[in-house]
Amino acid sequence: MKRLLIIFTLLISNIFVNAQDTNKKKDSIIALDEVKLITVIKKKIETEMKMAVSVDEFLASSDNISFIKRGAYAWEPLLNNMSSERSTITIDGMHVFGACTDKMDPITSYVESNNLAAIDIKSGQEGNMHGATVAGSIDLKRRSTPFSLTKKWKGAYQTGFEINNKQFFNLANASYSSNKFVADGSLAYRKAENYSDGNNDEVNHSQFTKFNASLGLAYKTSELASVKVEAIYDQANDVGYPALPMDLWLSRALITSATYKQLFENGLFKALDTKIYFNAIEHYMDDTTRPENLVHMDMPGWSTTYGLLSKANIKKNRFSSEIQLNAYNNLSTAEMRMYPQDRSERTMFAYSWPGVTTTFAGLSINNAWEISDKSLLNFGGSLGVNYNHSKYVEFNWIFHPGTPQEKTRILPSLHAGYQLNIDNFNFSVGGGYGHRAPSVSEGYGYYIYNSFDRYDYIGNPDLDNEISYEGNASAGYANDKFSLQANVNYFYIKNYIIGRILSLGSPMNYQSIGVKGYTSLDYSTLFNFSLNGSYSILDNLHWKGTLTYARGKDENENNLPFIRPLSYQTSLHYQYNKLSFQTSINGDLEQIHYSPEYGEDQTPSYTIWNLSADYTFKIKDYKTVVQVGAENVLNEYYSTYADWGNIPRMGRNIFTSLKFNF
Amino acid sequence: MSNNILDINSRNYNFKSFKLNTLLVMKKISFFMTAMLFAVTACTLDKTDYEDEINTVVTEYIDYEEVVSITKDQYLINIVALNGTFYKGYNEIRLNITNTDTNENVNTSDVTFLPLITNYSGNSTSCPHQYNLDYNTVNDYYLGYAVFTEESNDSENWELYITFTDNEETHSVTQAITVEEQTNMNLNMTSFTADDGEQYFIALVAPQKPAIAENELVAGIYKYNQPTNEAGTFPDPTQFSYTEVTDYTLLLDPRMPEPSMGNHSSLNNEDLTQQDDGLYYGVVNYTMTGNWTLNFIFQNQYGEIIKGTEVSTEFTPGIEGARSELHIDILF
Known part of the structure; x- marks a missing residue:
């Protein structure tokens, strides 16, 4: 069985080897691993710098990911400088939707670094495998131990302390594998207090506590088939969001799945992988710790998703394809209840998500045709049906009288890319076309307060599909010592959905200054560029650098919000026996192209210097790594272009961690 | 494409002891996970039941029930209203007259209906009402309305003066009734003297139970007709004459007065104009309870403009919203 698996893996991966060489950055899956030379190429400063990273910090090490930060916890990932409703974020292909109307709980906040093996980021329509997208896809790959011929136990325990916010964390994971049975488990607990900024001022309401546990059990039902059940439980308590007018009292997620996998020795089909899943998220905000608030308000939210995904792999000669069926049903409900100043009076209630059901079914196909040893053609497409139903449609009728309770959309997607590898040079060119449906908030949101531009947002169920046309290209050179890779992509997005001021209605939240409705711009354009270089100065001294630039404009040539200014990262890694040192500098230039219309102001430039050192040794055959480092060594006071409300980032932070492997 | 996956578990580390410990840990984990699975399937806080939420302060009455029945000679007069009760404000009145001798409904009568309230000094006043009731041939009852302006109390009592004709003979009855407090503020009323010197009454008729939605707002608007002649025999209807106001307009601006709501308003509201049934119809949007x-x-x-003042449209968090001099407060 194992041999078969290996053979199969080789078969499948064989066709990707070229792709991997020619297309390092575009489809990078970044391994969540300790500092290992082999992975250095795939990783960037923050993970190089730090071995105990949060999922957010880890994601930040990808070129095309940036973050909107509302505090120290649960950063909202932006892929290709587009907000999270434009990308599909999945866990092993499973759709999970946050339960917070204010995006306090991106899906990435419900996993932990020790139950993930990798994060698969795909740009643009290449990411259509798990559903309709514009920006691309982020798939969080769960840790999954393969069956083994002999019984094996493995595990790791990691603990550490970060001085700035007194974060103490414990991460443990263990796995057991045998010929027939595999178990994976992990436990994680993090607790942090308020952090301090570069002026050594405490940033109030930036604490968090997170607990995460996961378990996966797999059983081999026959030589070529296995079943697997998996669950993740995540709970966050007392999480502060300094940039928002409220915090989190409790959020809980239960993410479960059952998978049946069948391999085939002969024939066209090589593998069939079917998963059913269920996840439930509850999210309760809390403003009782904010006495400055005029109104006490309860804002609970719930999101429940059932889904199915089934994937088949086909391979014939130099042609391979992956076909995936996705189906899910999500119910998102969010409430707001405002308490009058005289608490004996009647509370004021409304739904901010009036019981919105989203049902999606789609079929995706991605093909790879290895034309020659030097060139590869990828092409694919997907077709999805997206159905929305608003239970309390009368809420939507207030702003959109008579709008239908149900809405069905067809979401097509196409993409193609060609890769060429000549000696040490590689080139690629590609294009894509795809639709996406508005998110629950964009379609059905009701007075959702956005503390960034201080407007209440109203969804519009009649919004047109957002239609993306994209082009991408890359060129690179790599030899044993030196590599340079440039990537560029361009999106022309028709019916770009964004909030525009409504002259109708008046705000409901006392902090807000007006009402914005989600509307479609005629179009907007987005341009992303990145340049990566690496150089092995000595066998044990490596340099790496990255430069990214992005520009986003609306139909009137005005700037789009949350577009990253020119940013740079440069790092050095030095290995001396079992000691290794890393240092890095990263920063953004001044944000020239900011968008006052969407609540942005100009963010000045900043530069951050980081340092770390680690030492690997053995305690009784157990590999142990100890690391000490400092982020923002110079204690710079700064906030980035995407820090909600210009909330200052963490000042100097000294971190230590210790990891045992057994 | 699933390239570049680096499997963290592909490297083998020597494993010797720790086995027992790990086994225990694993067991704990699985126990823990099982417990969690059960714990999490129930939500920490229950979702709001929207129906219950709307019903918290509003009771909706749908059934028309008998308020009072009067026997006069061989006639039995039934008066039916919502919930079998007269409330302060607008009341639809349905009246049946049965000849108990023949057991037949009287349906060709001229029925008059006059509610009067008499205070401790013996002075009587009335309220907006339909004096001549119409016969509704579909449902077989006489139909009218009364907008009771006050609740019954110890010193002031309401009486109904009803006359009807049968076999060219006029019968009149008087019946004491009780008018109760209207607890549903969505059926509130107001009376005022306008700039033209006349006395007007505005009574909300619908919605009884508003929703967070676009609601059709229905109101009756009435005017007291000053008597032009000397009072005749009591009760002289010319002294207690009210009419529906025709072709006026009631401009509407709904707002939340709660200070923390900062003078919040809604949109797509429509002013009230008179329709064929004499009542005034408009649209009010309530954005929250x-x-x-x-x-x-x-x-x-x-x-x-003969009454009412424009209110500020400014968003004023922390300050109780200013009201027009002509307004009705509702709650749901």
Whole structure:
């Protein structure tokens, strides 16, 4: 069985080897691993710098990911400088939707670094495998131990302390594998207090506590088939969001799945992988710790998703394809209840998500045709049906009288890319076309307060599909010592959905200054560029650098919000026996192209210097790594272009961690 | 494409002891996970039941029930109203007359209906009402309304003066009734003297139970007709004459007065204009539950404002919203 698996893996991966060489950055899956030379190429400063990273910090090490930060916890990932409703974020292909109307709980906040093996980021329509997208896809790959011929136990325990916010964390994971049975488990607990900024001022309401546990059990039902059940439980308590007018009292997620996998020795089909899943998220905000608030308000939210995904792999000669069926049903409900100043009076209630059901079914196909040893053609497409139903449609009728309770959309997607590898040079060119449906908030949101531009947002169920046309290209050179890779992509997005001021209605939240409705711009354009270089100065001294630039404009040539200014990262890694040192500098230039219309102001430039050192040794055959480092060594006071409300980032932070492997 | 996956578990580390410990850990984990699975399937906080939420302060009555029955000679008069009760404000009145001798409904009568309230000094006043009831041939009852302006109390009592004709003979009855407090603020009323010197009454008729939605707002608007002649035999209907106001307009601006709501308003509201049934129809949007003030401006048929003041549209967090001089407060 194992041999078969290996053979199969080789078969499948064989066709990707070229792709991997020619297309390092575009489809990078970044391994969540300790500092290992082999992975250095795939990783960037923050993970190089730090071995105990949060999922957010880890994601930040990808070129095309940036973050909107509302505090120290649960950063909202932006892929290709587009907000999270434009990308599909999945866990092993499973759709999970946050339960917070204010995006306090991106899906990435419900996993932990020790139950993930990798994060698969795909740009643009290449990411259509798990559903309709514009920006691309982020798939969080769960840790999954393969069956083994002999019984094996493995595990790791990691603990550490970060001085700035007194974060103490414990991460443990263990796995057991045998010929027939595999178990994976992990436990994680993090607790942090308020952090301090570069002026050594405490940033109030930036604490968090997170607990995460996961378990996966797999059983081999026959030589070529296995079943697997998996669950993740995540709970966050007392999480502060300094940039928002409220915090989190409790959020809980239960993410479960059952998978049946069948391999085939002969024939066209090589593998069939079917998963059913269920996840439930509850999210309760809390403003009782904010006495400055005029109104006490309860804002609970719930999101429940059932889904199915089934994937088949086909391979014939130099042609391979992956076909995936996705189906899910999500119910998102969010409430707001405002308490009058005289608490004996009647509370004021409304739904901010009036019981919105989203049902999606789609079929995706991605093909790879290895034309020659030097060139590869990828092409694919997907077709999805997206159905929305608003239970309390009368809420939507207030702003959109008579709008239908149900809405069905067809979401097509196409993409193609060609890769060429000549000696040490590689080139690629590609294009894509795809639709996406508005998110629950964009379609059905009701007075959702956005503390960034201080407007209440109203969804519009009649919004047109957002239609993306994209082009991408890359060129690179790599030899044993030196590599340079440039990537560029361009999106022309028709019916770009964004909030525009409504002259109708008046705000409901006392902090807000007006009402914005989600509307479609005629179009907007987005341009992303990145340049990566690496150089092995000595066998044990490596340099790496990255430069990214992005520009986003609306139909009137005005700037789009949350577009990253020119940013740079440069790092050095030095290995001396079992000691290794890393240092890095990263920063953004001044944000020239900011968008006052969407609540942005100009963010000045900043530069951050980081340092770390680690030492690997053995305690009784157990590999142990100890690391000490400092982020923002110079204690710079700064906030980035995407820090909600210009909330200052963490000042100097000294971190230590210790990891045992057994 | 699933390239570049680096499997963290592909490297083998020597494993010797720790086995027992790990086994225990694993067991704990699985126990823990099982417990968690059960714990999490129930939500920490229950979702709001929307129906219950709307019903918290509003009781909706749908059934018309008998309020009072009067026997006069061989006639039995039944008066039916919502919930079998007369409330302060607008009441639809349904009246049946049965000849108990023949057991037949009297349906060709001229029925008059006059509610009067008499205070401790013996003075009587009335309230907006339909004096001549119409016969509704579909449902077989006489139909009218009364807008009771006050609740019954110890010193003031309401009486109904009803006359009807049968076999060219006029019968009159008098019946004491009780008018109760209207607890549903969505059926509130107001009375005022407008700039034209006349006395007007505005009574909300619908919605009884508003929703967070676009609601059709229905109101009756009435005017007291000053008597032009000397009072005749009591009760002289000319002394207690009210009419529906025709072709006026009631401009509407709904707002939440709660200070923390900062003078919040809604949109797509429509002013009230008179329809064929004599009542005034408009649209009010309530964006959330709670206290709302319906601010009115009252215009006569020439478009002249005869009552009501414009309210500020400013968003004023922390300050209780200012009301028009002509307004009705509602709550749901």
